[in-house]
Amino acid sequence: MKVLSVIGARPQFVKASVVSRELRKHHEEILVHTGQHYDEELSDVFFEELGIPKPDHNLGVGSASHAKQTGEMMIQLEELVTEYDPDVVLSYGDTNSTLAASIVASKMDAEMAHVEAGLRSFNRDMPEEVNRILTDHVSDYLFVPSQQAIEHLEAEGITESVYNVGDVMYDALLWVQESSADEPAVLKRLGLDPNNYILATVHRPRNTDDAERLAAIIDCLCDDPREVVFPAHPRTVSCLADHGLLERADEELTLIDPVGYGDFIGLQANSELIVTDSGGIQKEAFFLNIPCVTLREETEWPETVEEGGNVLVGADPEKIRDALASPPISTSDATPYGDGTAGEKIVEVLSS
Numbered sequence: 268m269k270v271l272s273v274i275g276a277r278p279q280f281v282k283a284s285v286v287s288r289e290l291r292k293h294h295e296e297i298l299v300h301t302g303q304h305y306d307e308e309l310s311d312v313f314f315e316e317l318g319i320p321k322p323d324h325n326l327g328v329g330s331a332s333h334a335k336q337t338g339e340m341m342i343q344l345e346e347l348v349t350e351y352d353p354d355v356v357l358s359y360g361d362t363n364s365t366l367a368a369s370i371v372a373s374k375m376d377a378e379m380a381h382v383e384a385g386l387r388s389f390n391r392d393m394p395e396e397v398n399r400i401l402t403d404h405v406s407d408y409l410f411v412p413s414q415q416a417i418e419h420l421e422a423e424g425i426t427e428s429v430y431n432v433g434d435v436m437y438d439a440l441l442w443v444q445e446s447s448a449d450e451p452a453v454l455k456r457l458g459l460d461p462n463n464y465i466l467a468t469v470h471r472p473r474n475t476d477d478a479e480r481l482a483a484i485i486d487c488l489c490d491d492p493r494e495v496v497f498p499a500h501p502r503t504v505s506c507l508a509d510h511g512l513l514e515r516a517d518e519e520l521t522l523i524d525p526v527g528y529g530d531f532i533g534l535q536a537n538s539e540l541i542v543t544d545s546g547g548i549q550k551e552a553f554f555l556n557i558p559c560v561t562l563r564e565e566t567e568w569p570e571t572v573e574e575g576g577n578v579l580v581g582a583d584p585e586k587i588r589d590a591l592a593s594p595p596i597s598t599s600d601a602t603p604y605g606d607g608t609a610g611e612k613i614v615e616v617l618s619s
Contacts, residue, residue, distance in 0.1 A: 268294040268618060271353035271377070273344065274322070275303035275364025277313075278547050281528055282359045282382065284317035285438040285610035291319075294618070297351050301340045301364040302327040316529055318442075333363060333394060340367035348375050355380050355617055358402070359435075361395035361567075365402050373405040380617060382435060384409035385416025386567040393473075399567075410613050413570060413603045432612035433605015436547060440554050441607045443532050451533025453526060457496065459537070464494040465591075466538040467520075474544050474562055475506040480582035484562055485512050487587040488542065489519040495542075496521045496534060540594050542587075549577055550604070558594035560587065570603040 270290055274283050283298070290296045300322040314321050326343045328336055340363065348356065348371055356372035357380045358365045365381070372379035384403050388396050403409060403425060411417055412434035420429055454461065467488055474480050485507070488495045497520045499507070504522075507513040516522055526534065532551065535541060541552045544562040552559035553571040564581045571577035576597035580586035 268355070269297070269351065269353045270294060270355045270357050270617070271297045271299060271347065271351055272357045273299050273301065273364055273368035274359065275301040275340075275362040279359045279362065279364070280313075280317065280319075281439050281547075282435045284319045285435040285442070286357070286382065286613050287319045289610045289614040294614075297324070297347070297353065298322045299344070299347060300325045301344075301367070302329055303336065303340070303362055303364045313527060316527055317439075337363045337367045340364060341371050344368060344371045345375065348372070348377055353377050355408070357382065357617075359383060361386070361399045361402075363394070363398065366398040369402040369405050378407040379405060380408035380410065380613075381406040382410045382613065383412060384429070385411040385413075385420045387416075387419045388565045388567045390565050396567075408616065410609075410616070412605065412609070415569060415603075430612070430616050431605075432616070433607070433609040434550065435609045435613075436550055437554055437604050437607050438610050439528075440532060440551060443529050444536075447529055447533065451530060451537070453530040453533050454537055457521065457523065459494070459496065459534075461537040462539050464496050464521075464538055465491065465540045465542060466534050467495050467497045467542040468499075468548060469497075469544055469562060470500050470503055471544045471563070474582060475503050477582075478510040481506060481510055482512060483582045483584045484587065485516055485520075487584055487591065489515060490588075491591050493539065494521055495519075496523065496538075498523050498525045498531070498534075500525055540591070542591070553577060553597075554604075556597055558596060560590040560594065562587070570601075574599040574601055574603070 272283055274280055302325050328339050356368050356377045358368040359382045369379050381402050386399055409429045410432050499522055507516050535551055536555050540558050542560045546567055549559050549561055549568050549571050553576050559577040561579050576595055578590050578595040580590050
């Protein structure tokens, strides 16, 4: 079997590593990075850490409007599908890379497989929501992480070739934990005491591009008496500067550059509380049983809220402060996202 895997951002490489390790045992994989997000952290060390080779192709698309970015990806992906003639095109999540791959595969003689199918935030103002819906409706294989995802697809009339394999991010986290030391070196490097700091990330345009929302978030983090470790993407740093918030954030928070995947799991696992607007980090906090305060009004991972370990606060200062003072506590040991063997199950389905 020949599989052309399409990735566009660093979190998707983490997801793909799970499936790639299984695929490459018996099958051929062509790994394509669209270059949707330029990320200098995608070094040899990053791929060695995940246990996968570097991409076979980097399309170098870069930042642009949604139409230009998706269109350029489609042009180049069409050429690669023609060149390699894969049995399956495989994509992950909800980026423009995911959408571009699904459209190209649906127009050509290749079947389309979508990992993390069936997720819905029910907010179509989010570009990711549109990408999820469109990708699911043209996919031949839909690999969902939970029962709720199946129900979302059923509500849209999609009932065939849907497989509840669990969440690939759970596989990835377990793999990293098994190969890591009990106390990660990143704690010593940053002078952190386990369970004695807040870990915060903010990257979604709804929060970073809106001066009022970003100011509210930074004010609440700065006013908390605990140390707040804030790995900040260059774009977030730029927005902090544009909104006149960088000086305060730099003085009152522990502002650091983004770290590798293993280090970041270590920071999460040893934190007292996580504050984020990331979908993936909500889930990782849930897996690690760390309370999570989510800076969004909705989530595509509702199980994390329903089981008690996650609370949605948006950018409302009162809600943020209340959640920081009284963090959510998980009331369940339920495992709605599978048993950590999603990668194996995906490859088994595709192989058969």
